[in-house]
Amino acid sequence: MKELLREHGILYLSGNEAIARGAIEAGVSVVTSYPGNPITEITETIASVAKDLGIYVEWSSNEKVAIEVAAGAAIAGLRSMTAMKHVGLNWALDPLMCINHSGVNGGMVVVVGDDPGSRSSQNEMDSRFLGLLSELVVLEPSGPAEAKEMVKYGFELSEKLKTPVILRSVQRVSHGYEAVELKPIPERPKPVAFDKNDERFLVTGAMARSIRLHRMLHEKLERAKEIVEKLPFNVVRKNGEIGIITAGLGYNIAMEAVKLLGLTDRVSVLKLGASHPLPRSLIYEFCKDLNHILAVEEVEPFIELQLKALLKDLGLNCKVHGRGTGALPPVDELKVEDVVRTLSKIAGVDPGYNAVVEERNMLVESIKNVLVSRPLTMCPGCPHRATFYALKTAVVRTLKDNVVYCGDIGCYSFASQPPFRLVNVKYSMGASIGVAIGLSKTHLPYKPVALIGDSTFFHAGIPALIDAVYNDANILVVILDNMVVGMTGQQPDPGTGRRLTGESATRIMLEDLVKALGVKFVRVADSLRVKELQKVFEEALSYQGPGPAVVISRSLCTLEKVRQMRRSGLSIPKYRVIVEKCKNCGLCTNAFACPALIQRENYVEISEIECAGCGVCAEICPFDAIVQAS
Amino acid sequence: MNILLVGVGGQGIATTARILANAAIASKMMVKGLELVGGAQRGGTVVSHVRIGEDQYSPVIPPGNADVILGFEPLETLRLGLQIVKNNGLVIVNTYIVRPLTVVLGKDKYPDIDKLIAPFYNITRNVHTLNATTIAKNLGAPAVTGTVMLGYLSAVVKKIPYEAFVKGIHATLKDEKIIKINLEALDAGRKAAERMLSSGDRS
Numbered sequence: 097m098k099e100l101l102r103e104h105g106i107l108y109l110s111g112n113e114a115i116a117r118g119a120i121e122a123g124v125s126v127v128t129s130y131p132g133n134p135i136t137e138i139t140e141t142i143a144s145v146a147k148d149l150g151i152y153v154e155w156s157s158n159e160k161v162a163i164e165v166a167a168g169a170a171i172a173g174l175r176s177m178t179a180m181k182h183v184g185l186n187w188a189l190d191p192l193m194c195i196n197h198s199g200v201n202g203g204m205v206v207v208v209g210d211d212p213g214s215r216s217s218q219n220e221m222d223s224r225f226l227g228l229l230s231e232l233v234v235l236e237p238s239g240p241a242e243a244k245e246m247v248k249y250g251f252e253l254s255e256k257l258k259t260p261v262i263l264r265s266v267q268r269v270s271h272g273y274e275a276v277e278l279k280p281i282p283e284r285p286k287p288v289a290f291d292k293n294d295e296r297f298l299v300t301g302a303m304a305r306s307i308r309l310h311r312m313l314h315e316k317l318e319r320a321k322e323i324v325e326k327l328p329f330n331v332v333r334k335n336g337e338i339g340i341i342t343a344g345l346g347y348n349i350a351m352e353a354v355k356l357l358g359l360t361d362r363v364s365v366l367k368l369g370a371s372h373p374l375p376r377s378l379i380y381e382f383c384k385d386l387n388h389i390l391a392v393e394e395v396e397p398f399i400e401l402q403l404k405a406l407l408k409d410l411g412l413n414c415k416v417h418g419r420g421t422g423a424l425p426p427v428d429e430l431k432v433e434d435v436v437r438t439l440s441k442i443a444g445v446d447p448g449y450n451a452v453v454e455e456r457n458m459l460v461e462s463i464k465n466v467l468v469s470r471p472l473t474m475c476p477g478c479p480h481r482a483t484f485y486a487l488k489t490a491v492v493r494t495l496k497d498n499v500v501y502c503g504d505i506g507c508y509s510f511a512s513q514p515p516f517r518l519v520n521v522k523y524s525m526g527a528s529i530g531v532a533i534g535l536s537k538t539h540l541p542y543k544p545v546a547l548i549g550d551s552t553f554f555h556a557g558i559p560a561l562i563d564a565v566y567n568d569a570n571i572l573v574v575i576l577d578n579m580v581v582g583m584t585g586q587q588p589d590p591g592t593g594r595r596l597t598g599e600s601a602t603r604i605m606l607e608d609l610v611k612a613l614g615v616k617f618v619r620v621a622d623s624l625r626v627k628e629l630q631k632v633f634e635e636a637l638s639y640q641g642p643g644p645a646v647v648i649s650r651s652l653c654t655l656e657k658v659r660q661m662r663r664s665g666l667s668i669p670k671y672r673v674i675v676e677k678c679k680n681c682g683l684c685t686n687a688f689a690c691p692a693l694i695q696r697e698n699y700v701e702i703s704e705i706e707c708a709g710c711g712v713c714a715e716i717c718p719f720d721a722i723v724q725a726s
Numbered sequence: 727m728n729i730l731l732v733g734v735g736g737q738g739i740a741t742t743a744r745i746l747a748n749a750a751i752a753s754k755m756m757v758k759g760l761e762l763v764g765g766a767q768r769g770g771t772v773v774s775h776v777r778i779g780e781d782q783y784s785p786v787i788p789p790g791n792a793d794v795i796l797g798f799e800p801l802e803t804l805r806l807g808l809q810i811v812k813n814n815g816l817v818i819v820n821t822y823i824v825r826p827l828t829v830v831l832g833k834d835k836y837p838d839i840d841k842l843i844a845p846f847y848n849i850t851r852n853v854h855t856l857n858a859t860t861i862a863k864n865l866g867a868p869a870v871t872g873t874v875m876l877g878y879l880s881a882v883v884k885k886i887p888y889e890a891f892v893k894g895i896h897a898t899l900k901d902e903k904i905i906k907i908n909l910e911a912l913d914a915g916r917k918a919a920e921r922m923l924s925s926g927d928r929s
């Protein structure tokens with residue numbers, strides 16, 4: 097039996113797996129998502145048992161659509177969950193700001209995964225503020241076991257309040273692991289008849305309807321303020337005079353710091369199950385005889401700012417310190433040693449831990465030169481490498497490098513690395529095309545080139561390409577089509593002909609789509625046939641309009657290709673260098689830079705383990721020194 | 727007990743961490759941890775934290791708090807282990823080298839392994855080197871490198887009994903053939919440790 101279908105026992109689960117399991121134990125019916133670190137695995141976990149349990153689960157084309165799909169199900173009285181990373185919630189915010197007005201029938205949990213430290217994101221931000229903006233409850237789990245229970249509680253709360261509930265995770269919770277107890281799995285409920293005359297779901301400003309709905313939302317928030325006083329996830333430890341207020345991962349970081357400093361008796365800790373809204377009475381009772389509070393949270397002073405206002409309202413003189421006052425670092429992931437440093441200052445103790453950290457930092461600094469860096473790179477055989485090689489060669493030949501490159505989100509953002517250095521500007525999903533349009537309207541001498549992936553294009557690039565056609569922008573758009581959502585783990589997208597749960601899907605052909613949008617110059621080429629691709633780029637770069645030129649460089653992601661080949665029992669072709677013919681010219685190692693190429697004394701060798709058999713090095717070698725190994 | 731597993735993607739670190747955690751669960755111990763596998767497919771560092779016992783809060787082992795470093799690759803072991811290992815903690819380094827891109831391209835030289843291990847002696851004398859990947863390859867499966875290291879660990883640190891690791895393997899892996907070879911790897915690692923303990927030579 098699949099592990100996740102068991103109804104008792106203990107499993108070592110990640111936060112993502114635990115959140116999925118929580119939704120399963122809550123009888124969720126519909127789950128929607130777009131891949132994004134740190135929350136991708138939630139939906140993949142659900143998908144692994146979706147057919148067994150009768151759950152509908154989809155990769156949506158983007159997070160805005162994902163939340164709308166989930167809302168549709170929740171209106172019909174089914175429990176629905178949508179999961180996205182923090183920048184994904186930015187996309188979903190527009191519909192969320194109406195779904196909060198109408199509320200829901202079936203419980204709806206919006207899971208958002210933040211990335212403090214921006215390890216795998218384009219920016220660093222704290223999406224809890226979007227909970228404040230949308231006036232919804234924000235639950236913050238401190239670890240996987242609590243996350244599972246919070247998801248179930250979140251559905252109940254959502255149905256009690258008749259609003260969506262936000263569950264906010266972070267990297268270390270989503271990818272943290274804990275032993276989690278499995279509970280029974282209920283039957284999926286049937287949808288309720290949707291009362292089409294229910295005025296709630298017509299969110300419009302006309303006839304002051306949205307004002308009424310907004311007022312109702314405020315009333316719900318007032319009810320939520322009473323409910324959060326008694327959350328089963330609140331923890332009060334009243335011991336000493338040093339006050340700590342925290343939520344989510346912050347609780348575990350704070351408690352670890354307290355333990356390391358031996359301060360358990362001198363510290364009072366209030367752990368909040370929800371970081372919005374704050375529980376007024378609980379906070380009054382906790383703070384009334386304390387002079388100073390340290391707010392420990394990720395990543396902005398969200399609780400800290402609310403607390404300051406609330407304490408003033410309550411007439412308490414308690415001072416609040418935290419990431420906003422400089423007591424804790426203002427940016428980046430919060431570390432245990434940061435809290436230790438601050439607490440030891442507040443408490444006036446120094447049991448030596450700070451010295452250990454200092455000593456280690458100095459030791460690490462002293463051996464810095466020994467530590468050769470290990471940068472992330474495109475995999476051997478990656479078709480993007482071939483595309484960049486062909487594009488750079490074409491640009492140097494035709495435009496002598498008078499190009500500005502606008503990059504986007506995905507594996508192809510590695511174009512910014514040497515030897516290619518093909519990204520000058522990069523923002524968020526789909527921004528490459530819009531920025532390129534803007535640059536093209538400035539009459540600067542550079543030709544703007546937008547680099548965007550297939551999944552990113554489906555997600556966010558279409559409106560921008562429409563703009564380029566409609567507003568006649570002379571830009572080149574390169575769609576790097578590796579036929580998967582690459583960076584997040586090779587998930588299928590609308591161009592692959594496959595859905596999350598394995599069924600075949602209508603395959604949306606990018607070239608048909610692009611032509612239908614009115615683009616006059618459209619070419620499709622095999623990424624790995626670099627000599628031909630280079631000619632296509634040269635032609636595209638000299639296209640002067642009308643409108644943009646689009647080149648679709650297509651080849652299946654190597655990781656996916658190798659996986660499929662192994663599954664079918666096919667052997668992966670390997671390439672080898674004929675040493676006698678190799679002139680050590682450096683083209684393959686320096687200009688192409690595949691990690692499978694090993695630079696020896698005066699020749700190049702191909703690593704058999706690493707080589708993925710793309711054959712591009714063989715095609716570009718000027719001396720025909722590389723051949724397929726038999 | 728805090729154990730850090732560190733190396734390069736593809737070495738089986740995440741699976742080994744899971745076997746270790748399941749071994750702890752089988753011994754009725756509390757366990758929590760963390761995995762950072764984002765760089766795994768693209769030649770980057772992979773690290774897992776496993777924290778066994780009561781009163782463990784942060785899933786990340788704080789600096790200077792790791793009782794054991796299981797180093798799957800020497801460069802990454804130094805990069806991440808030096809900060810986290812406890813004074814007098816145990817460091818087990820697998821001597822198998824995985825070259826970073828810059829080295830492969832001839833832009834950097836992979837450092838002398840001695841230079842990668844020596845800095846640990848500022849903190850602890852318990853530094854062991856082990857050719858776990860070679861042992862695994864001799865069993866026909868380089869993928870079981872981590873299990874070899876667990877077998878070695880079980881003989882050097884008695885906190886988790888050998889049988890618990892056996893249960894951990896059964897709880898983590900499903901395929902009968904894969905379980906069998908992992909059990910062989912566990913035994914091979916233990917034997918390597920016993921040889922070391924009797925000879926007194928930590929390499």
